[in-house]
Amino acid sequence: GAVVSQHPSWVICKSGTSVKIECRSLDFQATTMFWYRQFPKQSLMLMATSNEGSKATYEQGVEKDKFLINHASLTLSTLTVTSAHPEDSSFYICSAAPGGSNNEQFFGPGTRLTVL
């Protein structure tokens, strides 16, 4: 099956610093990747859609200057949380959709971010 990895799996940082999270599709090319955020016991909330070689599309209410997304290749997308604050602490999950796929999204294992 298709495998998506995320790095790091968890990160603790100080308030005001920036954190980069990587999402990689290991055995397929992903023209589109998605970034989600999940708070404890809550649903996954789509933050943005990332298309290779173009700007990401952000969902309403998501600050694009705070959550920088780069999709530089067909196998890698990165999410950078800039000037992180404690309220940004959450579980960040990416998913990747193979080219031509209509319904399949393969999810990464998630990255737990804790901002002190």
Added chain:
Amino acid sequence: QKEVEQDPGPLSVPEGAIVSLNCTYSNSAFQYFMWYRQYSRKGPELLMYTYSSGNKEDGRFTAQVDKSSKYISLFIRDSQPSDSATYLCAMRRTDSWGKLQFGAGTQVVVTP
């Protein structure tokens, strides 16, 4: 009102029992329906997806969609302790490829 409603549980069942999960939704434009399984601190794993109304079976899993009632279900037969996880329903419109609306997830505990 949330677009997708799902009882968070927890739902506790004895091993071997049938697990019954469901979601209701309000947007009649949803056409694609999925069920994901998520273990603690892991990403969701796709279990089933169906298009429009009807039933779909895959091994011990059966997914049902009733669009007239805006109600979807997932049944797990012969449940095992390894089925203990959070189950999330998700759905999307035909014109919003990839933009999934998730339910909050139901925590299932299968006791030996």
